[in-house]
Amino acid sequence: MRIENLLDFRDIEKCPRLVIKLGSALLVHEDGELRHDWLRSVASEIAGARERGQEIIVVCSGAVALGAAMLGLPGGGRETLAHAQAAASVGQVFLIATWAQLLAEHGLVAGQMLLTLDDLEGRRRYLNASETLRELLARGAVPIINENDSIATSEIRFGDNDRLAARVAQAASAQGVLLLTDVEGLYDRDPAHPEAEFLPEVRGVTEEIHQMASGKSSSGKGSGGMTSKLLAAEIAERTGIALAIIKGVDDLPIACAMAANRGTLFLPKRDDNAWKSWIGGRLRFNGSIRVDQGCVEALQRGKSILAAGIIGVFGEFERGDVIKVEGPDGKMIAKGMIEYDWDECDAIKGLRSEEVAERLGHLPRACVIHRDHLVLL
Incomplete structure (x- = not known):
């Protein structure tokens, strides 16, 4: 059975293993403070998924934005590479500690994995990461994954957590990826345009689909934008993985999106084997x-x-x-x-x-x- 609609992401028969990606704009207020209550609501949704038998992996941005506020760095910590790396180092400690606390409230254990591009581009390291993910899930832990921004340079960076989420889904043999962001999905042009039309489903990311996207992060905190989400969808769709973009600004964001049945679903085009999935996901x-x-x-x-x-x-x-x-x-x-x-x-x-x-x-x-x-x- 395959994911065919948005509600299937909660179906443990069709999606026994799900990757959830949270963007910086959702996690951090304008002043650099963590949206603690919102994150607690996400943790409760993860706990609910675990109770119904679904395995969850979280790819979580926000370390740079949090660390920049804590260190008093200008420009959200992104004015220089040194600023970003220092901010990530400080912010990641706070971020994973918060996750550990919130998941512990539900009797769950958080496991941290910090990855660079090299960790998933080299075959041996890819297999090591895959095995670690499988072992964490088998032991009942919730892997919390972020790019290792404290050491990553332009040569070894994903550059956005959208593609990281898709590659993690491949490595973990997940069936679905949910990208939570500050927009409800893909439009055929700038959503601010009065004639913009919402696209609830995409079967194959084409050049025409790419032309609809913006490469800029609307919040200014993240490093992605709709372009990075389409690139993530391309990685996923060749591996039999369904990917959806949903609006995540409200508390209990996944439940809200499912209740409204609102989001853009990218359906897979084919189901490559593990070897070809790794080749197809290569970025460098x-x-x-x-x-x-x-x-x-x-x-x-x-x-x-x-x-x-x-x-x-x-x-x-x-x-x-x-x-x-x-x-x-x-x-x-x-x-x-x-x-x-x-x-x-x-x-x-x-x-x-x-x-x-x-x-x-x-x-x-x-x-x-x-x-x-x-x-x-």
């Missing part, structure tokens, strides 16, 4: 290859990438790296694990199979990227 790449139209059409028929179809090689990747695959126009069409180093790949691009061995001086591999290690977007 050391390089890319560009392929011709014939290769694009072959990929759509389920074929692998051969040297003959490659027209360009970019970056300095190594065998085993996950790289981008671009179509003739330079647009990314797939992600895949490469079988050659970049210089070998560059040397054999455009060559037929019988020519590859002569150019390399040794027997070639069956393909440049095998279809089993390739995810079409």
